[in-house]
Amino acid sequence: MRTGTRRGASAGGNDKGDRFSSSHPFRSLTPRRIAAIAAGLLFVIFFLGKSSGGGREGYHSAAVETLTAGGVAPKEAAVEVDKLPPGSPQKQASASSGKCTPPPGKKATTYAIMIDAGSTGSRLHMYTFSHCDPNPEALPKLEDELFVTTKPGLSSYKGKPRDAAESLRSLMQQAVDAVPESERSCTPIAVKATAGLRLLGSKESQDILDEVERWLTNEWPFAVVKDGVVVMDGKDEGVYAWITINFLLGFIGPDQPASAGTAAVMDLGGASTQIVFEPIYDPGASDKLAPGDHIYELDFAGQDHVLYQHSHLGYGLMQARRALHNLVAYSYVWSSAPKGHPVEWDDLSPRDRIPNPCMFRGETKKVTLDPPGRKERQVTMVGTGAGFEACRRVMEVMINKDAACEKPPCAFAGVYQPRMSEVFSAGKVWALSYFYDRIAPLGLSSPFSISSLRQLTTDVCAGRDSPSWARFKGNSEAHEELSDRPEYCLDLTFMYSLLSLGYELEEERQVWMGKKVGDVELGWCVSPSLLLLLQARERPLTTSRIQGARRSPRDGRGTLVVPRRLGGAAPSDGLRPGSRPRGGEVSP
Structure with missing residues (x-):
């Protein structure tokens, strides 16, 4: 189930205001x-x-x-599902296969909607998840995706918040047509804006987001996430892309072997570029990841990961x-x-x-x-x-x-980054978006x-x-x-x-x-949609809002907890002490 073509973020010709980060040469x-x-x-x-x-x-x-960008989209290179590691949720049975056994009391199929409000256009991802592993701790299979896009982006409507909201109408109508009527009220929807709105200025961007949230809540049947219509922190954008890649490839999740390793992500958009990877340090060496807000501690389905991340705004x-x-x-x-x-x-x-x-x-x-x-x-x-x-x-x-x-070593623009040749020499590097x-x-x-x-x-x-x-x-x-x-x-x-x-x-x-991966687009949108779905399954929805993902800073570090199971307690902001990042490599 797909509509439209994707070429990544395209034009960025209308951004005003603060275009460059404090580290940018200009x-x-x-x-x-x-x-x-x-x-x-x-x-x-x-x-x-x-x-x-x-x-x-x-x-x-x-x-x-x-x-x-116009014309014909590039041929889409897909990682075949049969080449994925055994632990990938994408190798599960499909809800329509007749071999689906969902966990007790759970639906076999659920939906989640994420709107990526990028610097050059707005892109709606409507994900269909299958829950065909009877183990309640198993992650769902991402079964299908409706992808539709419109241009220009929300940041092009400076001073016109109502027009910004209305620019999403064609996307929303296709989402309504795609989700069964009985599932609409319990289908979570969120809007996460990226670098384009970050560059627009706080007042102008907030006016647009407030109007978009009001418009979605009042005019559409989905469960609008509380505090879910936001300008996404640059560090979250990169980490979400990292989770998506490693979730779909089966490198993270319950019961993954210590030798699985993880993949690094380098994501190139129109206004910013992100890098995220899990550095590996010798436990007997004095070197370690320097403290700072580049650290992102992640508890994904019971596994701890300590990530290096940075979003280079202006690059x-x-x-x-x-x-x-x-x-x-x-x-x-x-x-x-x-x-x-x-x-x-x-x-x-x-x-x-x-x-x-x-x-x-x-x-x-x-x-x-x-x-x-x-x-x-x-x-x-x-x-x-x-x-x-x-x-x-x-x-x-x-x-x-x-x-x-x-704070050496630095990558560029004076930004601290451990050398990948020393702490990530064997891991896979994935280049996304404009790179592709x-x-x-x-x-x-x-x-x-x-x-x-x-x-x-x-x-x-x-x-x-x-x-x-x-x-x-x-x-x-x-x-x-x-x-x-x-x-x-x-x-x-x-x-x-x-x-x-x-x-x-x-x-x-x-x-x-x-x-x-299979029929699923690679990008950051998958992982926050998965998180919304898991939280919604813990607390069934009957109202127009659900609580957004809880994320709290600790000592300047980004933290994110993804629920470990579909039927457990509400996720906690507290994190266990981080386990040693895993080495090795698995070839999909």
């Missing part, structure tokens, strides 16, 4: 620092990436390309595009005076054709520049076709690897090595006239993708730089990616 840009950065970029941009289209002369109008794909365009434009302005034709920032217009080493030669795109402390200006970026190395050098400035590191949407259509299969991603990026950045594009011969999906996005070189270079430079994954490190 937060601290001053004219003096900008000049220093620009000086370092001059050689890259203007010598390695020189084009014939610079300056105001020879200007030709170009159509404005939006960032909204999503669309924010990375913006950041790079701003850097290139600053270099253009800074270098104009020595050439005898000084250009003032406030005078920039689409007539300015600014050479961009991260775009294909000769291709143009109108973009909006919006660095902190400066007026928004629209200019025309012109691709120089300078290639991967030129683009990568600009990208490394944006990654901010050399930022001050107060940009890489998979070009023919790079899962798993791929970091070095193969580098080669793919080098080939793409070489441009259409390069012999390296012969690798895409016969791949109509790749040609469609590449013809539609002049910034494909930029996108891939950012992804490679993020994985190799930012997260320090070795060139030979393997990375898995995919869209589904």
Whole structure:
């Protein structure tokens, strides 16, 4: 049961307000620092990436390309159910199979609805769960998913909360049609907004959320979760994605063997990127996970996990595009005076054709520049076709690897992160969302090595006239993708730089990616829906609201307790002392 196609978050062109986190390189840009950065970029941009289209002369109008993804979705790479570990709940019988034996007093089928209010669109996931293991401690099987999407996202309705709520109407109508009437009043629904609304500002975002909650409660038949229409904490977004992957693959849950291990998750959205993994330390060594709010203690169905997590706000794909365009434009302005034709920032217009080493030669795109402390200006970026190395050098400035590191080791932007080569050397790494949407259509299969991603990026950045594009011969999906996005070189270079430079994954490190496990989409929405369902099953619903998942900070740490059984006591915020994270690897 599916509707629509999915390509991950897409456009991010309308966000205003506080776009960058405190650790983002553009937060601290001053004219003096900008000049220093620009000086370092001059050689890259203007010598390695020189084009014939610079300056105001020879200007030709170009159509404005939006960032909204359209067309045919990439082929969806699925992990086959028969290849999953024995402990995966996805290997259970289905409710419709005739072999279903639910726990005593429990229904064989239940539903849960989660709306992902992303930076570029709203996506409704209506999950159907089967409960066919008579053991009351068993986790349910995620049987089916209705997935529908609409654009733009809630964050596009700043100052128009009613319009924001109404933008969800088409999604809600399909959910009503999909859930049996007898189950609607006891089907929990929640809305979790991600980085787009976090960037909008507290008052504007809260006005939208309040109206969405009122609208859902008054106009629709589902059980709206109390305090469930919220801007999701960035740390929860990454952890939820981690739970989804490891739950569906059968790496976490009741009675999992100690050798099972867990998978790391790197999720790339439009406005932010998240990393979550379970570091493994030698019990006899002095090294351990440093204290701080990057620690997330998880009790999932009776198993303790101590996770490292961080959400890098401002390092999503669309924010990375913006950041790079701003850097290139600053270099253009800074270098104009020595050439005898000084250009003032406030005078920039689409007539300015600014050479961009991260775009294909000769291709143009109108973009909006919006660095902190400066007026928004629209200019025309012109691709120089300078290639991967030129683009990568600009990208490394944006990654901010050399930022001050107060608590080493740091990944990038001065953010503490234990080195994966030391504490997660054998675990699987899963790359989600935009990683899949940009890489998979070009023919790079899962798993791929970091070095193969580098080669793919080098080939793409070489441009259409390069012999390296012969690798895409016969791949109509790749040609469609590449013809539609002049910034494909930029996108891939950012992804490679993020994985190799930012997260320090070795060139030979393997990375898995995919869209589904069986028929189920991979993403963060599965795990909070599962949690809502388990809590609802503990306390059957007859009203329009249920209590949201309880989560409390402790010493700055994120904590989450997922109920251990469908019929037990209410979940507790208290956590047992964490057990040692498990090592090893299971190949699905």
